[in-house]
Structures are given as C-alpha cells and as structure tokens.
Amino acid sequence: xxxxxxxxxxxxxxxxxxxxxxxxxxxxxxxxxxxxxxxxxxxxxxxxxxxxxxxxxxxxxxxxxxxxxxxxxxxxxxxxxxxxxxxxxxxxxxxxxxxxxxxxxxxxxxxxxxxxxxxxxxxxxxxxxxxxxxxxxxxxxxxxxxxxxxxxxxxxxxxxxxxxxxxxxxxxxxxxxxxxxxxxxxxxxxxxxxxxxxxxxxxxxxxxxxxxxxxxxxxxxxxxxxxxxxxxxxxxxxxxxxxxxxxxxxxxxxxxxxxxxxxxxxxxxxxxxxxxxxxxxxxxxxxxxxxxxxxxxxxxxxxxxxxxxxxxxxxxxxxxxxxxxxxxxxxxxxxxxxxxxxxxxxxxxxxxxxxxxxxxxxxxxxxxxxxxxxxxxxxxxxxxxxxxxxxxxxxxxxxxxxxxxxxxxxxxxxxxxxxxxxxxxxxxxxxxxxxxxxxxxxxxxxxxxxxxxxxxxxxxxxxxxxxxxxxxxxxxxxxxxxxxxxxxxxxxxxxxxxxxxxxxxxxxxxxxxxxxxxxxxxxxxxxxxxxxxxxxxxxxxxxxxxxxxxxxxxxxxxxxxxxxxxxxxxxxxxxxxxxxxxx
Numbered sequence: 001x002x003x004x005x006x007x008x009x010x011x012x013x014x015x016x017x018x019x020x021x022x023x024x025x026x027x028x029x030x031x032x033x034x035x036x037x038x039x040x041x042x043x044x045x046x047x048x049x050x051x052x053x054x055x056x057x058x059x060x061x062x063x064x065x066x067x068x069x070x071x072x073x074x075x076x077x078x079x080x081x082x083x084x085x086x087x088x089x090x091x092x093x094x095x096x097x098x099x100x101x102x103x104x105x106x107x108x109x110x111x112x113x114x115x116x117x118x119x120x121x122x123x124x125x126x127x128x129x130x131x132x133x134x135x136x137x138x139x140x141x142x143x144x145x146x147x148x149x150x151x152x153x154x155x156x157x158x159x160x161x162x163x164x165x166x167x168x169x170x171x172x173x174x175x176x177x178x179x180x181x182x183x184x185x186x187x188x189x190x191x192x193x194x195x196x197x198x199x200x201x202x203x204x205x206x207x208x209x210x211x212x213x214x215x216x217x218x219x220x221x222x223x224x225x226x227x228x229x230x231x232x233x234x235x236x237x238x239x240x241x242x243x244x245x246x247x248x249x250x251x252x253x254x255x256x257x258x259x260x261x262x263x264x265x266x267x268x269x270x271x272x273x274x275x276x277x278x279x280x281x282x283x284x285x286x287x288x289x290x291x292x293x294x295x296x297x298x299x300x301x302x303x304x305x306x307x308x309x310x311x312x313x314x315x316x317x318x319x320x321x322x323x324x325x326x327x328x329x330x331x332x333x334x335x336x337x338x339x340x341x342x343x344x345x346x347x348x349x350x351x352x353x354x355x356x357x358x359x360x361x362x363x364x365x366x367x368x369x370x371x372x373x374x375x376x377x378x379x380x381x382x383x384x385x386x387x388x389x390x391x392x393x394x395x396x397x398x399x400x401x402x403x404x405x406x407x408x409x410x411x412x413x414x415x416x417x418x419x420x421x422x423x424x425x426x427x428x429x430x431x432x433x434x435x436x437x438x439x440x441x442x443x444x445x446x447x448x449x450x451x452x453x454x455x456x457x458x459x460x461x462x463x464x465x466x467x468x469x470x471x472x473x474x475x476x477x478x479x480x481x482x483x484x485x486x487x488x489x490x491x492x493x494x495x496x497x498x499x500x501x502x503x504x505x506x507x508x509x510x511x512x513x514x515x516x517x518x519x520x521x522x523x524x525x526x527x528x529x530x531x532x533x534x535x536x537x538x539x540x541x542x543x544x545x546x547x548x549x550x551x552x553x554x555x556x557x558x559x560x561x562x563x564x565x566x567x568x569x570x571x572x573x574x575x576x577x578x579x580x581x582x583x
Contacts, residue, residue: 028066045093051167074165076111089120105454132171144457156213160252175236177534179564183220186534199525202235203536215534217253234562235265250451272555274329282579285331286493288572293344294359301346317363319569325369334397335440340390372397403429417469441494471504490545515543518554529573549582
C-alpha cells in the first residue's frame, strides 16, 4: 500500500471515530428544557445513580443537577436484561431516543437506548425531589400554556416534563380519584392545601378554565397492585408517596415504590334528605347502572374473559336496589341508563332487556321497594355502542300505585345524530291529574378523545359535535310537544356525557323551549356525579321545563364516584329530582 493510500485510510478512520464518538454530557443537558432532547439521535455518555429498575430498563439520576427547574435531572435507560440494582452508580453510553408510549397523540419519553453500561459503585443513596410546601409544587390551573410553554411554574405539562424520570416524594397527598381496575389512583399533594377547586367530598372539581394540573396519577405495579392498603377512595390521605415520575397513555404518572401510612376518610354512607318529601310531590331518579346484566357470560360467546361478570353474585343488583329503596326513597319513576340485554356481553341476536329488568324489579321488591313496572324499547342489534354484545339501552321503572304510563306515549327519538348511540326514550306519565313528559337520554361517550397531556393542545373532544346534534334533536322533539313542552311539565334527564358548561347542556337550557339545568343550582364545586382521572365532574343532569306554578329541586347521592372500583356499584352517582305542583 502506498504512503498516500495509507494516510488517506488513516484520515477516514479518524473522521469515522470522531463522527461516532459519544459526547460527554450531564443528564440535564441531554434532557433540555423542552419535550424533545436537543441531542436526539446523538451518541452521548453520561452518569447517574440507578433509582428504579425494570426488566429491560432502569432510571438514573444526577444528584448534582444543574440547578434549573426547567430541566430534569433523571433519564430512562433502555438496556435488556441488564442485571443492575437500585443504588448502582453507572456510566452510560448510548443513543438519545424519543419514543412515545402506546396511544394516539401522546408525548415521547426521552431515553438512552442501545446503552453500554459500566458499573462504578453500589449502595449509593439518592434524595428524592420533594413535591410539597417545602419543595416544588405544580401549577393549579393550566395544563398547556403556549405563551409559557417551557415554564414549569405556569404549565402543568412543563412542570412534569421538568421532572421526567425523577425520584419524587409527594408530601401528604390526598386521594382525589379512587383506585380503578387498572391499579391507578389520583392525588394532589399537601392535602390540597394549595389546590384550586377542592370540594366538600374531598375531591377536586373540574370547572371552566381550570384543568387541575396539580392532580398526579399513582400507578401500582407488582405486589402493590394487590395490596388492600391501596384500595383507596376520595378523601383518603397518605403520609407520603414516593416513586418515579413516568408517562403513559397521555398522562404523567408516579410509579409507586414506597408509601407512608394511609388515613382513611371515614366516608360515612352518603345520604340525601327524604323526610321533607310529601305525597303531593313527584319524585324521579336518574341512574346509569353501568352495563347491568343478569347472567354470567359464557367464555365461548365473548371476545375474552375480561368481558365476563356476575352482577348478581357481585351484589350489583342488590346494591342498586338498596340505593333506589333506602337512599332515594323509592322514587315514583326511575330513569335507567346502560341496561344491557338479557344475555349481557354475549355475542348473539338477543336485544331485549326483559330478563335484566325483571331481575332488577324482583330485587327491588325483595329490598322492600314497590312493585315497579318497566318500560323500554329494544335497540337494533350492535347499533348503539357500549360494550360489544351488550346492546345497552335506556329504560323506565315506575310505581303504578303512584303514576300511570299514558298509553301510546312511549317512543324513541330518532335522528342521524344517534348513529352508533342510544336513542332517547320519551314517555308521558299521569300524576295527580297532571301529565308529566320525561325524556331519558344517554348521549355519546367522550371515549376516544385526545389525552389531557398529549400532542394535541387543547385536547379535542371526539364526540362533542355529535352530542350537540343529539341535544338539538331532543330540543326539536320538545318543540313538537303540545305547548312546546311548557304547558305540561317536562323533564329531560340522564347521562349527557357532557359538562354543565358545554354546548349540549347550554343548548337545552337556552332558546325555545327554555329549560333549566338543575345542576347549575348546586355550588360550582359540588356539581359531581362522576370521577375521571382525578377530576370530580357532573355528566348526569336534569333539565326541567316548568311554568310558574311548578318547581323542581335536585339532590345528588354520592355513593359511587367517591369509592374505589372494588367497592362501588356503578361508575355514576344517582340523582333525584323532586317536582312540586301548586294545587
């Protein structure tokens, strides 16, 4: 080989070595102040102490940091079957990666992949970042602030991004969202002392302009997921919770490692005042009974075993009966949502809910309630959404000793807006020589909407336009009633899957006819019938159309939304409306 060729080869090898040499950086430098690392796809070399391990990854923490709250001092390292332990000080060399977890429109997680790891020492301790009055506190109103995108003091998204992968200790967290079937619950630090929107139930309420970014999801894994200590409800408090801040399915979460003592909120059985209700008043309840069915589904007739349940043995029927008889005082009329057909989630041609309703009527009677009768319409098979095979529908229960169903009045409201959704069920009842019109609704689900902490900001509500059109269809029906639904008292109630400040409710409570959403008469922070991702909220409403001689009052029974999944009967709270007629 000539000297020239040899020199040229050395030059190329030298350039290649320089091109592929890992850059020495601290973890905060790799993380940067945004959602994406400024060193994406670069080869880097850094070091830190391992704070948490999984089978194919671990987290490392830079105990020195850079003193900048906008940059995280921790990072995820992806290394299959690594064999390292918490407390190991390691040098890591690999490529910076931004990999989104499962889900649509989700944020990426900064990590180092294809890592080569060198152990330096073991048994090192790391002090957690304190989230509390004597540490850092999240913003309380705004999830995403385009005018201050990277400011962790203003934007909830920026706050959690600045702690990505860090070992956190939450001081005195209070539960604002009960434990669900996925091993998750939701808290705010310092018993909500600096939170906005705390309600009398111990939770935190969703209101216009306040997305409650102070809520943190707690993720239970391994043995913790089966520990009864963590079957918590709204208002329960912990001494502390410690874990790693991660991100999954559009939410930041704390992967729990350690917890202090829990103090249970006594949560006495919630009750509503019934003693002041007289026989001259008409009582109507609304209750979403969450996929109620009377059978144990056969495995060969459902997609997988998760679709099988036993609402009788699990006490769901008896629990609903107790709520109706004891807690709601056996209302004259009960509007039900999410009643499944008689073979539940089984894939079949069955669409009738006769057996489901018959079982519920018998259970109510056994609990000391009246001999209710039921009224419903069978839906078209697999055309209404909800659990596949379940054919959920709305239905009425009514006490024939108190009210009479007007013959021929039972009908559904049909419109293009109800494609793949439940048709509202309308009926007229006679009470004390007065005809009362009732419309029972279950509008389209919010499911499939953009995640709160996602790439689309503000998050879009997938079904809002459809629900608004559904409200228009109901309003058109009301306009066709005699006297535009004003001469005769009219009630529209059920699961609207909409907040009180959203278009569907505003449309029904304004214009012609002009209704009143009774939810508005409650304090803004007490408008609660449901809990989702830690936010207490009202999805169930009662809109009334009355004249000057009639009045209505709404009372909410908080027996489900405050409870962990393991203890509740449904995911919705029932509501009771009391109609008074001047004689």
